[in-house]
Amino acid sequence: MKAVPTSKSSTGKYIPAKGKLVDKVRNLLYISEAKRRTKLTTKYENEILDNENAEGNENLPDTTDDAIWLQNNTDPWEEVLKRWDKTFPERQKSQCSTVHQYLEKWPILKLQKGHLLINLDFEKLYTQQSLNFYKNWQSFFGKLLKLKEPEVSNENALEILQILNAVTENDKKIPLQMTLFGYLVPPKGRLSRKIKFSSSEAIQGLIVQTHDAGDIDNVIQKQNQKASSVNLTVQPYILVVGKLHDFSAIYIVIDDVKYEFQSAAKAFDVLFKIYHVFHAKYPPASSHLYLIIQRKMYEITTRYDDIPPHIVGILNL
Structure with missing residues:
Protein backbone atom coordinates (compact mmCIF):
# COMPACT_ATOMS: atom_id res chain seq x y z
CA MET A 1 0.00 0.00 0.00
CA ARG A 37 27.32 1.68 11.43
CA THR A 38 29.97 1.20 14.09
CA LYS A 39 29.15 2.00 17.68
CA LEU A 40 31.55 2.25 20.55
CA THR A 41 28.84 0.95 22.89
CA THR A 42 28.41 -2.23 20.85
CA LYS A 43 32.14 -2.88 20.77
CA TYR A 44 32.46 -2.31 24.50
CA GLU A 45 29.53 -4.56 25.37
CA ASN A 46 30.80 -7.36 23.16
CA GLU A 47 34.21 -7.14 24.78
CA ILE A 48 32.61 -7.53 28.20
CA LEU A 49 30.21 -10.32 27.32
CA ASP A 50 32.70 -12.34 25.27
CA ASN A 51 35.51 -11.65 27.72
CA GLU A 52 37.68 -10.91 24.71
CA ASN A 53 40.21 -9.11 26.82
CA ALA A 54 40.92 -12.22 28.87
CA GLU A 55 44.55 -11.32 29.40
CA GLY A 56 43.57 -8.02 30.98
CA ASN A 57 41.01 -9.71 33.20
CA GLU A 58 43.69 -12.01 34.58
CA ASN A 59 45.36 -8.95 36.07
CA LEU A 60 42.24 -7.71 37.83
CA PRO A 61 42.47 -7.67 41.63
CA ASP A 62 40.68 -10.36 43.62
CA THR A 63 37.38 -8.86 44.78
CA THR A 64 36.02 -11.93 46.55
CA ASP A 65 36.24 -10.25 49.97
CA ASP A 66 34.47 -7.16 48.66
CA ALA A 67 31.64 -9.28 47.24
CA ILE A 68 31.27 -11.15 50.54
CA TRP A 69 31.24 -7.86 52.43
CA LEU A 70 28.46 -6.53 50.19
CA GLN A 71 26.43 -9.69 50.77
CA ASN A 72 26.50 -9.13 54.51
CA ASN A 73 26.58 -5.36 55.02
CA THR A 74 24.53 -2.34 53.99
CA ASP A 75 26.43 0.50 55.64
CA PRO A 76 28.29 2.75 55.89
CA TRP A 77 27.10 3.82 52.45
CA GLU A 78 30.47 5.29 51.51
CA GLU A 79 32.00 1.85 52.00
CA VAL A 80 29.20 0.26 49.98
CA LEU A 81 29.92 2.58 47.05
CA LYS A 82 33.66 1.88 47.19
CA ARG A 83 33.25 -1.91 47.25
CA TRP A 84 30.47 -1.79 44.65
CA ASP A 85 32.79 0.02 42.28
CA LYS A 86 35.57 -2.52 42.85
CA THR A 87 33.29 -5.50 42.16
CA PHE A 88 31.93 -4.20 38.85
CA PRO A 89 34.06 -6.59 36.71
CA GLU A 90 32.76 -9.54 38.74
CA ARG A 91 29.15 -8.59 37.99
CA GLN A 92 29.92 -8.40 34.28
CA LYS A 93 30.99 -12.04 34.40
CA SER A 94 27.77 -12.98 36.17
CA GLN A 95 26.27 -16.37 35.26
CA CYS A 96 22.89 -15.58 36.84
CA SER A 97 20.13 -16.80 34.54
CA THR A 98 17.27 -14.92 36.24
CA VAL A 99 16.64 -11.60 37.92
CA HIS A 100 15.95 -13.52 41.15
CA GLN A 101 19.39 -15.14 41.06
CA TYR A 102 21.05 -11.78 40.45
CA LEU A 103 19.32 -10.26 43.47
CA GLU A 104 20.34 -13.21 45.62
CA LYS A 105 23.93 -12.84 44.48
CA TRP A 106 23.88 -9.09 45.17
CA PRO A 107 21.27 -8.70 47.96
CA ILE A 108 22.24 -5.10 48.66
CA LEU A 109 20.19 -4.27 45.56
CA LYS A 110 17.08 -5.11 47.59
CA LEU A 111 17.54 -1.88 49.55
CA GLN A 112 15.38 1.06 48.50
CA LYS A 113 18.67 2.78 47.57
CA GLY A 114 19.62 -0.20 45.41
CA HIS A 115 18.59 1.62 42.25
CA LEU A 116 21.46 4.06 42.83
CA LEU A 117 23.90 1.16 42.46
CA ILE A 118 22.15 0.05 39.27
CA ASN A 119 22.64 3.51 37.83
CA LEU A 120 26.35 3.44 38.70
CA ASP A 121 26.85 0.16 36.85
CA PHE A 122 24.93 1.43 33.83
CA GLU A 123 27.13 4.52 33.69
CA LYS A 124 30.17 2.25 33.58
CA LEU A 125 28.65 0.24 30.74
CA TYR A 126 27.41 3.23 28.75
CA THR A 127 29.24 6.35 29.84
CA GLN A 128 27.56 8.74 27.41
CA GLN A 129 24.00 7.37 27.44
CA SER A 130 22.93 7.60 31.08
CA LEU A 131 20.76 10.72 30.62
CA ASN A 132 19.42 9.86 27.18
CA PHE A 133 15.89 8.94 28.27
CA TYR A 134 15.37 12.42 29.69
CA LYS A 135 16.83 14.00 26.55
CA ASN A 136 15.03 11.97 23.91
CA TRP A 137 11.69 10.55 25.11
CA GLN A 138 9.34 13.51 24.58
CA SER A 139 10.74 14.34 21.15
CA PHE A 140 10.56 10.72 20.03
CA PHE A 141 7.04 10.15 21.33
CA GLY A 142 5.82 13.28 19.55
CA LYS A 143 7.11 11.91 16.22
CA LEU A 144 5.66 8.47 16.93
CA LEU A 145 2.25 9.89 17.80
CA LYS A 146 2.20 12.01 14.63
CA LEU A 147 2.94 8.87 12.60
CA LYS A 148 0.58 6.45 14.34
CA GLU A 149 -2.32 8.53 15.67
CA PRO A 150 -4.40 8.10 12.48
CA GLU A 151 -4.38 4.33 13.11
CA VAL A 152 -5.65 4.49 16.70
CA SER A 153 -9.06 2.81 17.05
CA ASN A 154 -8.91 1.01 20.40
CA GLU A 155 -11.34 2.61 22.88
CA ASN A 156 -8.85 2.53 25.76
CA ALA A 157 -6.19 4.11 23.55
CA LEU A 158 -8.56 6.85 22.40
CA GLU A 159 -9.48 7.64 26.01
CA ILE A 160 -5.81 7.81 27.02
CA LEU A 161 -5.08 10.03 24.04
CA GLN A 162 -7.84 12.42 25.09
CA ILE A 163 -6.46 12.64 28.64
CA LEU A 164 -2.90 13.03 27.34
CA ASN A 165 -3.88 16.05 25.25
CA ALA A 166 -5.10 17.79 28.41
CA VAL A 167 -1.96 17.14 30.50
CA THR A 168 0.75 19.82 30.43
CA GLU A 169 3.42 18.48 32.81
CA ASN A 170 5.86 16.18 31.01
CA ASP A 171 6.44 13.85 33.95
CA LYS A 172 2.71 13.26 34.35
CA LYS A 173 2.46 12.48 30.65
CA ILE A 174 4.91 9.60 30.77
CA PRO A 175 2.70 6.83 32.28
CA LEU A 176 0.01 7.78 29.75
CA GLN A 177 2.53 7.78 26.92
CA MET A 178 4.02 4.43 27.92
CA THR A 179 0.56 2.87 28.03
CA LEU A 180 -0.34 4.38 24.68
CA PHE A 181 3.02 3.18 23.33
CA GLY A 182 1.77 -0.41 23.43
CA TYR A 183 -1.29 0.50 21.37
CA LEU A 184 0.64 2.60 18.85
CA VAL A 185 3.13 -0.22 18.27
CA PRO A 186 1.27 -3.48 18.96
CA PRO A 187 3.19 -6.75 19.18
CA LYS A 188 3.43 -9.06 16.18
CA GLY A 189 5.09 -11.96 17.99
CA ARG A 190 3.63 -15.15 19.41
CA LEU A 191 4.15 -17.16 22.56
CA SER A 192 3.26 -20.28 20.60
CA ARG A 193 1.50 -21.23 17.37
CA LYS A 194 -1.84 -20.86 19.15
CA ILE A 195 -1.14 -17.89 21.43
CA LYS A 196 -0.53 -14.42 19.99
CA PHE A 197 0.61 -11.55 22.18
CA SER A 198 -1.90 -8.73 22.71
CA SER A 199 -1.32 -5.00 23.15
CA SER A 200 -2.49 -5.37 26.75
CA GLU A 201 0.20 -7.97 27.44
CA ALA A 202 2.82 -5.80 25.78
CA ILE A 203 1.80 -2.82 27.90
CA GLN A 204 1.93 -4.86 31.12
CA GLY A 205 5.55 -5.71 30.37
CA LEU A 206 6.17 -1.98 30.82
CA ILE A 207 3.50 -0.66 33.14
CA VAL A 208 0.73 -2.03 35.37
CA GLN A 209 -1.88 0.10 37.09
CA THR A 210 -3.84 -0.31 40.31
CA HIS A 211 -6.23 2.27 41.74
CA ASP A 212 -5.94 1.06 45.33
CA ALA A 213 -2.68 1.07 47.32
CA GLY A 214 -4.06 -1.75 49.44
CA ASP A 215 -4.27 -3.92 46.34
CA ILE A 216 -0.57 -3.75 45.42
CA ASP A 217 0.35 -7.21 46.71
CA ASN A 218 -2.64 -8.78 44.96
CA VAL A 219 -1.70 -7.12 41.67
CA ILE A 220 1.88 -8.37 41.95
CA GLN A 221 0.65 -11.89 42.78
CA LYS A 222 -1.67 -11.89 39.75
CA GLN A 223 1.19 -10.83 37.49
CA ASN A 224 3.28 -13.72 38.81
CA GLN A 225 0.46 -16.23 38.40
CA LYS A 226 -0.28 -15.08 34.87
CA ALA A 227 3.34 -15.53 33.83
CA SER A 228 3.63 -18.88 35.60
CA SER A 229 0.57 -20.19 33.77
CA VAL A 230 2.45 -19.91 30.46
CA ASN A 231 5.84 -20.99 31.88
CA LEU A 232 7.33 -17.50 31.93
CA THR A 233 8.92 -15.47 34.71
CA VAL A 234 7.85 -11.91 35.47
CA GLN A 235 10.48 -9.42 34.41
CA PRO A 236 10.81 -5.96 36.04
CA TYR A 237 7.96 -3.52 35.35
CA ILE A 238 6.44 -0.25 36.55
CA LEU A 239 3.50 -0.29 38.97
CA VAL A 240 1.41 2.89 39.11
CA VAL A 241 -0.99 3.50 42.01
CA GLY A 242 -3.90 5.81 41.17
CA LYS A 243 -4.56 7.59 37.90
CA LEU A 244 -1.89 7.31 35.23
CA HIS A 245 -1.59 11.08 34.97
CA ASP A 246 -2.03 11.77 38.67
CA PHE A 247 -0.49 8.82 40.50
CA SER A 248 -0.18 8.65 44.27
CA ALA A 249 2.82 6.30 44.04
CA ILE A 250 4.99 4.76 41.35
CA TYR A 251 7.23 1.71 41.79
CA ILE A 252 9.55 -0.56 39.92
CA VAL A 253 8.63 -4.14 40.79
CA ILE A 254 11.62 -6.43 40.45
CA ASP A 255 11.12 -9.93 41.81
CA ASP A 256 10.04 -9.36 45.46
CA VAL A 257 11.57 -5.87 45.60
CA LYS A 258 9.77 -2.54 45.08
CA TYR A 259 11.69 0.65 44.37
CA GLU A 260 9.54 3.73 44.96
CA PHE A 261 10.07 6.93 42.96
CA GLN A 262 8.68 10.44 42.97
CA SER A 263 9.28 10.90 39.24
CA ALA A 264 7.83 8.79 36.42
CA ALA A 265 10.78 9.67 34.18
CA LYS A 266 13.23 8.41 36.78
CA ALA A 267 11.25 5.20 37.27
CA PHE A 268 11.19 4.35 33.57
CA ASP A 269 14.86 5.29 33.19
CA VAL A 270 15.90 2.91 35.98
CA LEU A 271 13.56 0.20 34.66
CA PHE A 272 15.39 0.11 31.33
CA LYS A 273 18.80 0.21 32.99
CA ILE A 274 17.93 -2.81 35.16
CA TYR A 275 17.66 -5.00 32.07
CA HIS A 276 21.15 -4.11 30.89
CA VAL A 277 22.84 -4.14 34.28
CA PHE A 278 21.27 -7.52 35.17
CA HIS A 279 21.85 -8.91 31.65
CA ALA A 280 18.12 -9.75 31.69
CA LYS A 281 15.95 -10.57 28.70
CA TYR A 282 13.12 -8.23 27.76
CA PRO A 283 9.59 -9.60 28.37
CA PRO A 284 8.58 -11.51 25.19
CA ALA A 285 5.35 -9.57 24.62
CA SER A 286 7.12 -6.21 25.09
CA SER A 287 10.53 -6.88 23.60
CA HIS A 288 9.81 -4.74 20.53
CA LEU A 289 8.93 -1.78 22.77
CA TYR A 290 12.10 -2.16 24.83
CA LEU A 291 14.15 -2.43 21.64
CA ILE A 292 12.69 0.85 20.41
CA ILE A 293 13.55 2.49 23.73
CA GLN A 294 17.02 0.98 23.61
CA ARG A 295 17.75 2.10 20.07
CA LYS A 296 15.93 5.45 19.90
CA MET A 297 16.19 6.77 23.44
CA TYR A 298 19.49 5.36 24.67
CA GLU A 299 21.16 4.92 21.27
CA ILE A 300 22.49 1.53 22.28
CA THR A 301 23.10 -1.25 19.77
CA THR A 302 24.04 -4.80 20.76
CA ARG A 303 24.69 -7.92 18.74
CA TYR A 304 21.71 -9.57 20.44
CA ASP A 305 19.18 -7.14 18.93
CA ASP A 306 16.59 -9.07 16.94
CA ILE A 307 14.70 -6.33 15.12
CA PRO A 308 11.16 -7.31 14.03
CA PRO A 309 10.28 -5.85 10.61
CA HIS A 310 7.25 -3.92 11.83
CA ILE A 311 9.35 -1.56 13.98
CA VAL A 312 11.97 -0.73 11.35
CA GLY A 313 10.09 2.37 10.18
CA ILE A 314 9.85 3.58 13.78
CA LEU A 315 13.58 3.12 14.30
CA ASN A 316 14.11 5.36 11.29
CA LEU A 317 12.03 8.25 12.70
Missing part, protein backbone atom coordinates in the same frame (compact mmCIF):
# COMPACT_ATOMS: atom_id res chain seq x y z
CA LYS A 2 1.36 3.40 -0.99
CA ALA A 3 1.56 6.26 1.44
CA VAL A 4 -1.47 8.58 1.39
CA PRO A 5 -0.48 12.26 1.21
CA THR A 6 -2.15 14.77 3.52
CA SER A 7 -4.08 16.37 0.64
CA LYS A 8 -5.83 13.09 -0.22
CA SER A 9 -6.26 11.67 3.27
CA SER A 10 -9.79 11.34 4.65
CA THR A 11 -8.48 12.33 8.07
CA GLY A 12 -6.46 15.27 6.78
CA LYS A 13 -3.28 13.62 8.09
CA TYR A 14 -0.40 11.83 6.42
CA ILE A 15 -0.93 8.04 6.39
CA PRO A 16 2.31 6.03 6.03
CA ALA A 17 2.68 3.17 3.58
CA LYS A 18 1.86 -0.19 5.12
CA GLY A 19 2.00 -3.88 4.29
CA LYS A 20 4.28 -6.91 4.52
CA LEU A 21 6.29 -5.90 1.44
CA VAL A 22 6.82 -2.39 2.80
CA ASP A 23 7.97 -3.83 6.14
CA LYS A 24 10.35 -6.21 4.38
CA VAL A 25 11.92 -3.44 2.29
CA ARG A 26 12.30 -1.20 5.35
CA ASN A 27 13.90 -4.05 7.26
CA LEU A 28 16.40 -4.77 4.49
CA LEU A 29 17.30 -1.10 4.23
CA TYR A 30 17.70 -0.85 8.00
CA ILE A 31 19.92 -3.94 8.15
CA SER A 32 22.01 -2.63 5.28
CA GLU A 33 22.50 0.68 7.06
CA ALA A 34 23.19 -1.07 10.37
CA LYS A 35 26.06 -2.98 8.82
CA ARG A 36 27.75 0.29 7.97
Whole structure:
Protein backbone atom coordinates (compact mmCIF):
# COMPACT_ATOMS: atom_id res chain seq x y z
CA MET A 1 0.00 0.00 0.00
CA LYS A 2 1.36 3.40 -0.99
CA ALA A 3 1.56 6.26 1.44
CA VAL A 4 -1.47 8.58 1.39
CA PRO A 5 -0.48 12.26 1.21
CA THR A 6 -2.15 14.77 3.52
CA SER A 7 -4.08 16.37 0.64
CA LYS A 8 -5.83 13.09 -0.22
CA SER A 9 -6.26 11.67 3.27
CA SER A 10 -9.79 11.34 4.65
CA THR A 11 -8.48 12.33 8.07
CA GLY A 12 -6.46 15.27 6.78
CA LYS A 13 -3.28 13.62 8.09
CA TYR A 14 -0.40 11.83 6.42
CA ILE A 15 -0.93 8.04 6.39
CA PRO A 16 2.31 6.03 6.03
CA ALA A 17 2.68 3.17 3.58
CA LYS A 18 1.86 -0.19 5.12
CA GLY A 19 2.00 -3.88 4.29
CA LYS A 20 4.28 -6.91 4.52
CA LEU A 21 6.29 -5.90 1.44
CA VAL A 22 6.82 -2.39 2.80
CA ASP A 23 7.97 -3.83 6.14
CA LYS A 24 10.35 -6.21 4.38
CA VAL A 25 11.92 -3.44 2.29
CA ARG A 26 12.30 -1.20 5.35
CA ASN A 27 13.90 -4.05 7.26
CA LEU A 28 16.40 -4.77 4.49
CA LEU A 29 17.30 -1.10 4.23
CA TYR A 30 17.70 -0.85 8.00
CA ILE A 31 19.92 -3.94 8.15
CA SER A 32 22.01 -2.63 5.28
CA GLU A 33 22.50 0.68 7.06
CA ALA A 34 23.19 -1.07 10.37
CA LYS A 35 26.06 -2.98 8.82
CA ARG A 36 27.75 0.29 7.97
CA ARG A 37 27.32 1.68 11.43
CA THR A 38 29.97 1.20 14.09
CA LYS A 39 29.15 2.00 17.68
CA LEU A 40 31.55 2.25 20.55
CA THR A 41 28.84 0.95 22.89
CA THR A 42 28.41 -2.23 20.85
CA LYS A 43 32.14 -2.88 20.77
CA TYR A 44 32.46 -2.31 24.50
CA GLU A 45 29.53 -4.56 25.37
CA ASN A 46 30.80 -7.36 23.16
CA GLU A 47 34.21 -7.14 24.78
CA ILE A 48 32.61 -7.53 28.20
CA LEU A 49 30.21 -10.32 27.32
CA ASP A 50 32.70 -12.34 25.27
CA ASN A 51 35.51 -11.65 27.72
CA GLU A 52 37.68 -10.91 24.71
CA ASN A 53 40.21 -9.11 26.82
CA ALA A 54 40.92 -12.22 28.87
CA GLU A 55 44.55 -11.32 29.40
CA GLY A 56 43.57 -8.02 30.98
CA ASN A 57 41.01 -9.71 33.20
CA GLU A 58 43.69 -12.01 34.58
CA ASN A 59 45.36 -8.95 36.07
CA LEU A 60 42.24 -7.71 37.83
CA PRO A 61 42.47 -7.67 41.63
CA ASP A 62 40.68 -10.36 43.62
CA THR A 63 37.38 -8.86 44.78
CA THR A 64 36.02 -11.93 46.55
CA ASP A 65 36.24 -10.25 49.97
CA ASP A 66 34.47 -7.16 48.66
CA ALA A 67 31.64 -9.28 47.24
CA ILE A 68 31.27 -11.15 50.54
CA TRP A 69 31.24 -7.86 52.43
CA LEU A 70 28.46 -6.53 50.19
CA GLN A 71 26.43 -9.69 50.77
CA ASN A 72 26.50 -9.13 54.51
CA ASN A 73 26.58 -5.36 55.02
CA THR A 74 24.53 -2.34 53.99
CA ASP A 75 26.43 0.50 55.64
CA PRO A 76 28.29 2.75 55.89
CA TRP A 77 27.10 3.82 52.45
CA GLU A 78 30.47 5.29 51.51
CA GLU A 79 32.00 1.85 52.00
CA VAL A 80 29.20 0.26 49.98
CA LEU A 81 29.92 2.58 47.05
CA LYS A 82 33.66 1.88 47.19
CA ARG A 83 33.25 -1.91 47.25
CA TRP A 84 30.47 -1.79 44.65
CA ASP A 85 32.79 0.02 42.28
CA LYS A 86 35.57 -2.52 42.85
CA THR A 87 33.29 -5.50 42.16
CA PHE A 88 31.93 -4.20 38.85
CA PRO A 89 34.06 -6.59 36.71
CA GLU A 90 32.76 -9.54 38.74
CA ARG A 91 29.15 -8.59 37.99
CA GLN A 92 29.92 -8.40 34.28
CA LYS A 93 30.99 -12.04 34.40
CA SER A 94 27.77 -12.98 36.17
CA GLN A 95 26.27 -16.37 35.26
CA CYS A 96 22.89 -15.58 36.84
CA SER A 97 20.13 -16.80 34.54
CA THR A 98 17.27 -14.92 36.24
CA VAL A 99 16.64 -11.60 37.92
CA HIS A 100 15.95 -13.52 41.15
CA GLN A 101 19.39 -15.14 41.06
CA TYR A 102 21.05 -11.78 40.45
CA LEU A 103 19.32 -10.26 43.47
CA GLU A 104 20.34 -13.21 45.62
CA LYS A 105 23.93 -12.84 44.48
CA TRP A 106 23.88 -9.09 45.17
CA PRO A 107 21.27 -8.70 47.96
CA ILE A 108 22.24 -5.10 48.66
CA LEU A 109 20.19 -4.27 45.56
CA LYS A 110 17.08 -5.11 47.59
CA LEU A 111 17.54 -1.88 49.55
CA GLN A 112 15.38 1.06 48.50
CA LYS A 113 18.67 2.78 47.57
CA GLY A 114 19.62 -0.20 45.41
CA HIS A 115 18.59 1.62 42.25
CA LEU A 116 21.46 4.06 42.83
CA LEU A 117 23.90 1.16 42.46
CA ILE A 118 22.15 0.05 39.27
CA ASN A 119 22.64 3.51 37.83
CA LEU A 120 26.35 3.44 38.70
CA ASP A 121 26.85 0.16 36.85
CA PHE A 122 24.93 1.43 33.83
CA GLU A 123 27.13 4.52 33.69
CA LYS A 124 30.17 2.25 33.58
CA LEU A 125 28.65 0.24 30.74
CA TYR A 126 27.41 3.23 28.75
CA THR A 127 29.24 6.35 29.84
CA GLN A 128 27.56 8.74 27.41
CA GLN A 129 24.00 7.37 27.44
CA SER A 130 22.93 7.60 31.08
CA LEU A 131 20.76 10.72 30.62
CA ASN A 132 19.42 9.86 27.18
CA PHE A 133 15.89 8.94 28.27
CA TYR A 134 15.37 12.42 29.69
CA LYS A 135 16.83 14.00 26.55
CA ASN A 136 15.03 11.97 23.91
CA TRP A 137 11.69 10.55 25.11
CA GLN A 138 9.34 13.51 24.58
CA SER A 139 10.74 14.34 21.15
CA PHE A 140 10.56 10.72 20.03
CA PHE A 141 7.04 10.15 21.33
CA GLY A 142 5.82 13.28 19.55
CA LYS A 143 7.11 11.91 16.22
CA LEU A 144 5.66 8.47 16.93
CA LEU A 145 2.25 9.89 17.80
CA LYS A 146 2.20 12.01 14.63
CA LEU A 147 2.94 8.87 12.60
CA LYS A 148 0.58 6.45 14.34
CA GLU A 149 -2.32 8.53 15.67
CA PRO A 150 -4.40 8.10 12.48
CA GLU A 151 -4.38 4.33 13.11
CA VAL A 152 -5.65 4.49 16.70
CA SER A 153 -9.06 2.81 17.05
CA ASN A 154 -8.91 1.01 20.40
CA GLU A 155 -11.34 2.61 22.88
CA ASN A 156 -8.85 2.53 25.76
CA ALA A 157 -6.19 4.11 23.55
CA LEU A 158 -8.56 6.85 22.40
CA GLU A 159 -9.48 7.64 26.01
CA ILE A 160 -5.81 7.81 27.02
CA LEU A 161 -5.08 10.03 24.04
CA GLN A 162 -7.84 12.42 25.09
CA ILE A 163 -6.46 12.64 28.64
CA LEU A 164 -2.90 13.03 27.34
CA ASN A 165 -3.88 16.05 25.25
CA ALA A 166 -5.10 17.79 28.41
CA VAL A 167 -1.96 17.14 30.50
CA THR A 168 0.75 19.82 30.43
CA GLU A 169 3.42 18.48 32.81
CA ASN A 170 5.86 16.18 31.01
CA ASP A 171 6.44 13.85 33.95
CA LYS A 172 2.71 13.26 34.35
CA LYS A 173 2.46 12.48 30.65
CA ILE A 174 4.91 9.60 30.77
CA PRO A 175 2.70 6.83 32.28
CA LEU A 176 0.01 7.78 29.75
CA GLN A 177 2.53 7.78 26.92
CA MET A 178 4.02 4.43 27.92
CA THR A 179 0.56 2.87 28.03
CA LEU A 180 -0.34 4.38 24.68
CA PHE A 181 3.02 3.18 23.33
CA GLY A 182 1.77 -0.41 23.43
CA TYR A 183 -1.29 0.50 21.37
CA LEU A 184 0.64 2.60 18.85
CA VAL A 185 3.13 -0.22 18.27
CA PRO A 186 1.27 -3.48 18.96
CA PRO A 187 3.19 -6.75 19.18
CA LYS A 188 3.43 -9.06 16.18
CA GLY A 189 5.09 -11.96 17.99
CA ARG A 190 3.63 -15.15 19.41
CA LEU A 191 4.15 -17.16 22.56
CA SER A 192 3.26 -20.28 20.60
CA ARG A 193 1.50 -21.23 17.37
CA LYS A 194 -1.84 -20.86 19.15
CA ILE A 195 -1.14 -17.89 21.43
CA LYS A 196 -0.53 -14.42 19.99
CA PHE A 197 0.61 -11.55 22.18
CA SER A 198 -1.90 -8.73 22.71
CA SER A 199 -1.32 -5.00 23.15
CA SER A 200 -2.49 -5.37 26.75
CA GLU A 201 0.20 -7.97 27.44
CA ALA A 202 2.82 -5.80 25.78
CA ILE A 203 1.80 -2.82 27.90
CA GLN A 204 1.93 -4.86 31.12
CA GLY A 205 5.55 -5.71 30.37
CA LEU A 206 6.17 -1.98 30.82
CA ILE A 207 3.50 -0.66 33.14
CA VAL A 208 0.73 -2.03 35.37
CA GLN A 209 -1.88 0.10 37.09
CA THR A 210 -3.84 -0.31 40.31
CA HIS A 211 -6.23 2.27 41.74
CA ASP A 212 -5.94 1.06 45.33
CA ALA A 213 -2.68 1.07 47.32
CA GLY A 214 -4.06 -1.75 49.44
CA ASP A 215 -4.27 -3.92 46.34
CA ILE A 216 -0.57 -3.75 45.42
CA ASP A 217 0.35 -7.21 46.71
CA ASN A 218 -2.64 -8.78 44.96
CA VAL A 219 -1.70 -7.12 41.67
CA ILE A 220 1.88 -8.37 41.95
CA GLN A 221 0.65 -11.89 42.78
CA LYS A 222 -1.67 -11.89 39.75
CA GLN A 223 1.19 -10.83 37.49
CA ASN A 224 3.28 -13.72 38.81
CA GLN A 225 0.46 -16.23 38.40
CA LYS A 226 -0.28 -15.08 34.87
CA ALA A 227 3.34 -15.53 33.83
CA SER A 228 3.63 -18.88 35.60
CA SER A 229 0.57 -20.19 33.77
CA VAL A 230 2.45 -19.91 30.46
CA ASN A 231 5.84 -20.99 31.88
CA LEU A 232 7.33 -17.50 31.93
CA THR A 233 8.92 -15.47 34.71
CA VAL A 234 7.85 -11.91 35.47
CA GLN A 235 10.48 -9.42 34.41
CA PRO A 236 10.81 -5.96 36.04
CA TYR A 237 7.96 -3.52 35.35
CA ILE A 238 6.44 -0.25 36.55
CA LEU A 239 3.50 -0.29 38.97
CA VAL A 240 1.41 2.89 39.11
CA VAL A 241 -0.99 3.50 42.01
CA GLY A 242 -3.90 5.81 41.17
CA LYS A 243 -4.56 7.59 37.90
CA LEU A 244 -1.89 7.31 35.23
CA HIS A 245 -1.59 11.08 34.97
CA ASP A 246 -2.03 11.77 38.67
CA PHE A 247 -0.49 8.82 40.50
CA SER A 248 -0.18 8.65 44.27
CA ALA A 249 2.82 6.30 44.04
CA ILE A 250 4.99 4.76 41.35
CA TYR A 251 7.23 1.71 41.79
CA ILE A 252 9.55 -0.56 39.92
CA VAL A 253 8.63 -4.14 40.79
CA ILE A 254 11.62 -6.43 40.45
CA ASP A 255 11.12 -9.93 41.81
CA ASP A 256 10.04 -9.36 45.46
CA VAL A 257 11.57 -5.87 45.60
CA LYS A 258 9.77 -2.54 45.08
CA TYR A 259 11.69 0.65 44.37
CA GLU A 260 9.54 3.73 44.96
CA PHE A 261 10.07 6.93 42.96
CA GLN A 262 8.68 10.44 42.97
CA SER A 263 9.28 10.90 39.24
CA ALA A 264 7.83 8.79 36.42
CA ALA A 265 10.78 9.67 34.18
CA LYS A 266 13.23 8.41 36.78
CA ALA A 267 11.25 5.20 37.27
CA PHE A 268 11.19 4.35 33.57
CA ASP A 269 14.86 5.29 33.19
CA VAL A 270 15.90 2.91 35.98
CA LEU A 271 13.56 0.20 34.66
CA PHE A 272 15.39 0.11 31.33
CA LYS A 273 18.80 0.21 32.99
CA ILE A 274 17.93 -2.81 35.16
CA TYR A 275 17.66 -5.00 32.07
CA HIS A 276 21.15 -4.11 30.89
CA VAL A 277 22.84 -4.14 34.28
CA PHE A 278 21.27 -7.52 35.17
CA HIS A 279 21.85 -8.91 31.65
CA ALA A 280 18.12 -9.75 31.69
CA LYS A 281 15.95 -10.57 28.70
CA TYR A 282 13.12 -8.23 27.76
CA PRO A 283 9.59 -9.60 28.37
CA PRO A 284 8.58 -11.51 25.19
CA ALA A 285 5.35 -9.57 24.62
CA SER A 286 7.12 -6.21 25.09
CA SER A 287 10.53 -6.88 23.60
CA HIS A 288 9.81 -4.74 20.53
CA LEU A 289 8.93 -1.78 22.77
CA TYR A 290 12.10 -2.16 24.83
CA LEU A 291 14.15 -2.43 21.64
CA ILE A 292 12.69 0.85 20.41
CA ILE A 293 13.55 2.49 23.73
CA GLN A 294 17.02 0.98 23.61
CA ARG A 295 17.75 2.10 20.07
CA LYS A 296 15.93 5.45 19.90
CA MET A 297 16.19 6.77 23.44
CA TYR A 298 19.49 5.36 24.67
CA GLU A 299 21.16 4.92 21.27
CA ILE A 300 22.49 1.53 22.28
CA THR A 301 23.10 -1.25 19.77
CA THR A 302 24.04 -4.80 20.76
CA ARG A 303 24.69 -7.92 18.74
CA TYR A 304 21.71 -9.57 20.44
CA ASP A 305 19.18 -7.14 18.93
CA ASP A 306 16.59 -9.07 16.94
CA ILE A 307 14.70 -6.33 15.12
CA PRO A 308 11.16 -7.31 14.03
CA PRO A 309 10.28 -5.85 10.61
CA HIS A 310 7.25 -3.92 11.83
CA ILE A 311 9.35 -1.56 13.98
CA VAL A 312 11.97 -0.73 11.35
CA GLY A 313 10.09 2.37 10.18
CA ILE A 314 9.85 3.58 13.78
CA LEU A 315 13.58 3.12 14.30
CA ASN A 316 14.11 5.36 11.29
CA LEU A 317 12.03 8.25 12.70
